[in-house]
Amino acid sequence: DSGVTQTPKHLITATGQRVTLRCSPRSGDLSVYWYQQSLDQGLQFLIQYYNGEERAKGNILERFSAQQFPDLHSELNLSSLELGDSALYFCASSARTSGGEQYFGPGTRLTVT
Amino acid sequence: GENVEQHPSTLSVQEGDSAVIKCTYSDSASNYFPWYKQELGKRPQLIIDIRSNVGEKKDQRIAVTLNKTAKHFSLHITETQPEDSAVYFCAASSTTGGSYIPTFGRGTSLIVHP
Numbered sequence: 001d002s003g004v005t006q007t008p009k010h011l012i013t014a015t016g017q018r019v020t021l022r023c024s025p026r027s028g029d030l031s032v033y034w035y036q037q038s039l040d041q042g043l044q045f046l047i048q049y050y051n052g053e054e055r056a057k058g059n060i061l062e063r064f065s066a067q068q069f070p071d072l073h074s075e076l077n078l079s080s081l082e083l084g085d086s087a088l089y090f091c092a093s094s095a096r097t098s099g100g101e102q103y104f105g106p107g108t109r110l111t112v113t
Numbered sequence: 114g115e116n117v118e119q120h121p122s123t124l125s126v127q128e129g130d131s132a133v134i135k136c137t138y139s140d141s142a143s144n145y146f147p148w149y150k151q152e153l154g155k156r157p158q159l160i161i162d163i164r165s166n167v168g169e170k171k172d173q174r175i176a177v178t179l180n181k182t183a184k185h186f187s188l189h190i191t192e193t194q195p196e197d198s199a200v201y202f203c204a205a206s207s208t209t210g211g212s213y214i215p216t217f218g219r220g221t222s223l224i225v226h227p
Contacts (some may be wrong), residue, residue: 002156033213042204043157043217056214090156102147104156 025093143172
C-alpha cells in the first residue's frame with residue numbers, strides 16, 4: 001500500500017458525460033501528479049499540482065481539468081467523454097516539487113461506452 | 114518535446130539469467146531517469162532512478178547505466194527470479210524550474226521462466 005488513495009476504482013459511463021476522479025496523496029506530500037495509461041498511448045503524464053498550484057502540464061486535453069484543494073486532495077475532471085478516453089488513470093504523490101520518488105495510487109479504470 | 118524509445122517490447126529469460134532493457138531519449142535537457150515496475154493489474158512502482166550527474170547506480174540485483182553523450186540509459190537485472198516478471202517502464206524528464214514532466218517509454222514485458 002503506497003498511502004495514496006483513489007476513488008472510484010471503476011467507472012463506467014457514456015460518451016458525452018462528465019466524471020470526476022479523486023485522489024488523496026500520502027500524508028505530508030505536497031505534489032500530486034495525474035497520469036493516463038492506455039494500451040495505444042502507454043503511460044502519459046497529464047498534470048502536476050504542488051501545494052494547490054498547477055506546476056506542470058503534459059498531454060492533457062482541453063476537455064480535462066484538475067485542481068488541488070487546501071487539504072491537498074486532488075480531482076481530475078473529464079468532460080465530453082469519448083470512447084478513446086477509456087483508460088486507467090493514476091495519481092501519484094511525492095514530497096518534492098520535481099523528480100524524486102513518486103508513490104502511485106491504485107488507479108481508476110474508466111470505461112466509456 | 115521529449116521522445117523516449119524503449120527496447121525490447123518483450124523479453125523472455127530463464128530464471129537466473131540477466132535481463133537488459135534499453136531506452137534512448139531525445140532532449141539533452143533531460144536530467145532525471147526513473148525506472149518503474151508494474152505488475153499485472155497493479156500500480157507502477159519506482160525501482161531505481163538516476164540523475165544526469167551519475168553514470169551508474171546499483172541496488173542489489175538492479176543497476177542502471179546512463180550515457181549522456183549517446184542519450185541512452187539501460188536497466189540491468191541480474192540473477193532474475195520469477196517475481197521479476199512484470200512490465201518495466203523507463204522515463205526521462207527535466208527537473209529544471211521546479212517542474213517535472215516525465216516522458217515514458219512504451220514498456221518492456223519481462224517474463225522470467227522458472
